[in-house]
Amino acid sequence: MLEFLSGLDGETxxxxxxxxxxxxxxxxxxxxxxxxxxxxxxxxxxxxxxxxHEMLDQGLPVEQIERxxxxxxxxxxxxxxxxxxxxxxxxxxxxxxxxxAVANARDxxxxx
Numbered sequence: 683m684l685e686f687l688s689g690l691d692g693e694t695x696x697x698x699x700x701x702x703x704x705x706x707x708x709x710x711x712x713x714x715x716x717x718x719x720x721x722x723x724x725x726x727x728x729x730x731x732x733x734x735h736e737m738l739d740q741g742l743p744v745e746q747i748e749r750x751x752x753x754x755x756x757x758x759x760x761x762x763x764x765x766x767x768x769x770x771x772x773x774x775x776x777x778x779x780x781x782x783a784v785a786n787a788r789d790x791x792x793x794x
Contacts, residue, residue, distance in 0.1 A: 733769040740776060 687695065737747055750768070
């Protein structure tokens with residue numbers, strides 16, 4: 683191998699080093715992209731599962747949750763983003779209602 687490399691002129695050797703370096707960069711970027719995509723998918727599923735759990739805890743009927751999730755699956759990628767945003771808005775509204783209920787209870791206890 684060293685005999686082969688020592689037999690190359692400077693320009694060819696630089697081209698070979700450049701080509702190998704670019705192949706390594708492309709490989710690293712490709713693997714990184716795949717890992718990031720897998721992590722994002724896992725994280726989104728984790729968040730949706732948590733929100734569905736919260737919706738069930740709040741007493742929403744299972745049929746309604748299934749209908750919403752079924753619409754997201756039927757609609758494809760853009761619909762899944764929409765359902766994700768809807769679920770986040772629902773969770774935020776529920777958190778606001780809980781905070782308001784706690785504040786009202788605190789006011790009632792302070793008055794009494």
